Amino acid sequence: MTAALTSGAASLVEFIEALTVVLALGAARSWRSALCGAAAAMMLLVLLLALFGQAIPHLPTGAALLGLGILLLLFGTRWLRKSTRRAAGLIPLRDEAESLRRHTERFAGLGARGGRWDAPALAIAFQATAFEGLEVVFIVLAVGAAGPSALRAATAGAGAAFAAVCALGLLLHGPITRVPENSLKRLIGAMLAGLGTFWIGEGAGLSWPGEDLAILPLGLGFLLLSVLGASILARGAARG
């Protein structure tokens, strides 16, 4: 359940960002090319997930836990840093409506459209979906590395997030602006950093009070650190 929720919430954020680019390409260039580019990228991501998902259970446990733990920690702390700075007002919050407007303007200026297929729209939709989706693949694999059932749950969570974003995109015919992206990123960043720290410890043979139950307090510890950090940074910024 935790694997599905973590992977689903993280995937939601990434798919929303990809949807904004695809919507801008569709409106400014060609719906057919934008959708086909995004679909091709999704096929590549599913292939990567299947390939690496098969390999993970065969890795040596200690080394795999340590390696995945380090990657998860770096990934989680990167999200935590960015979302904390946004929460503190040091960098602007992401605005999907504004992002759609800017992207549409830029894509419209890319030159004349081709006939049936628009090469720039196809390529940009493919790249945007693939690069945002790489983060989803990593999260699903990392969260699902705990075992086959965790991997299934994490994949299901990401699949549900993808379906939800597609459905909302079709329904709204516009960007998804009401999801609290930064709060989600902050929460997921903290949970991934907590999970990464736990796995590093497990891989190195360290012990935790409460064993597996330590993951939740670790995630909460990172979240607390982010809340405290944002408040200090915001006060510092207000003082100038």
Place this chain on the structure above:
Amino acid sequence: MNFLRRLPRQLWHLFVDDGQSVAILLCWVLVACGLLPRFALGVWSGPILFAGIAAITFGSLRPRG
């Protein structure tokens, strides 16, 4: 081709946004994983690893420059 050219950079930025903080974090992880198992710290070896990581992460929240 453009996708393949950009892929290594994108993968790098998936994990590294602040090279200095990441380097310090990795140093601490290596030192802690090498040294902590040698001491009889019981269940506190994990929390000591976390304390170091938390301190480094907290210090890296302020943007550089």
